[in-house]
Amino acid sequence: MPTIPQSNQKAAPASQATAVVIVPPGNPVEIRQSNAITTARYDMTALEMDIIFALLSRLNKDDKPGTMYRLRVQELEQLTGREWNYHRLGPAVEALVGRCYHIEDGNSWLKVTMLASAEYIKGHGVIELEISEKLRPYLIDLKNNFTSYRLQSVLSLTSKYAKRVYELASQWKDIGATKTYSLDEFKYMLSLKDPTGKEPEQYVQISNLKKFVLDIAVEQINEHTDLTISYKLNKVGRSFQSVCFYVVRQQPQQLPIPFELSDEDARKQTARKNLEDLGIKDPALVKHILTTETVLVELFAFMYKYKTGKIKATSNAGGLFLKMCGLAGKRTIT
Incomplete structure (x- = not known):
């Protein structure tokens, strides 16, 4: 563990067993968190989230209970390209202690604060944070059902909604499309709607939800991160009821570029990639699948079940998909 300069250390009470962890700059930085955290309901400012x-x-994974994590303001400025001063950081750090996650996990729910303590050390440009012990199982030594995403990507986003959508998209990046979220479910996660109905719902008009949440998230994520996303709003009758995001990984060697495809083109691009992964290359079949809405929906449903292990196909997943949607053995589609 790196040695902390004496001038930057604070003496802890003798009864308080703590360790301060500093990660050397330049290390590849990836964040991992339980999927339950990714889909938890919470409300933070963009600065607090950063x-x-x-x-x-x-x-x-080797961190002990009571570990104190030290963040240097100068390093945060270098990561984000934005200025972080005490007048902004002080209130943000103070507010974080009271911020709660509402986590749905199986048959139970947990309401817990992220931080057990937070302190801004004046004159040193240092923040010291301690996570709540109840949250440790969702953050430490995760082996299954976790979301991974890049620190630099999420810090480059300025919209708090873009940060949340990026987390959700990252959870499903290996599948190509997220689950379909009801608009109520989506709004609950982003704290745009109160499940108890005590607080007024935000962005009730779908045009406002698109303008101030969805479109901003798509624009920022596609320009600044390792993912390319689009979304589709689904109607029941005359009203929109749900939303699904389509996710494509950008090649590591490529610089992020603005996403200029329409939502429908993006959806079909994801579908085409899924067909390639399944080994379905016959031009007639590919064209039929991409232009038939019912089969397209079946494709995304199949890929979700296949990549999450709900469908077992060890040798010929493509053949299984074609059989399930009634296209097995067909080479000419009219």
Whole structure:
């Protein structure tokens, strides 16, 4: 563990067994968190979220209870390209102690704060944070059902809604499309709607939800991160009821570029990639699948079940998909 300069250390009470962790600059930085955290309901400002993301990148499976994590303001400025001063950070750090996650996990729910303590050390440009012990199982030494995403990507986003959508998209990046979220479910996660109905719902008009949440998220994520996304709003009758996001990984060697395809083109691009992964290359079959809405929906449903292990196909997943949607053995589609 790196030695902390004496001038930057604070003496802890003798009864307080703590360790301060600093990660050397230049290390590849990836964040991992339980899927339950990814889909948890919480409300934070973009600045508060950036502090939490930087904290999450410091966690290690060997960390002991009571570990204190030290973030340097100068390093945060270098990561984000934005100025972080005390007048902004002080209130943000103070507010974080009271911020709660509402986590749905199986047959139970948990309401818990991220931080057990938070302190801004004046004159040193340092923040010291301690995570709540109840949250440790969702953050430390994860082996299954977790979301991974890049620290630099999520810090480059300025919209708090873009940060949340990026987390959700990252959870499903290996599948190509997220689950379909009801608009109520989506709004609950982003704290745009109160499940108890005590607080007024935000962005009730779908045009406002698109303008201030969805479109901003798509624009920022496609320009600044390792993912390319689009979304589709689904109607029941005359009203929109649900939303699904389509996710494509950008090649690591490529610089992020603005996403200029229409939503429908993006959806079909994802579908085409899924067909390639399944080994379905016959031009007539590919064209039929891409232009038949019912089969297209079946494709995304199949890929979700296949990649999450709900469908077993060890040798010929493509053949199984074609059989399930009634296209097995067909080479000429009219």
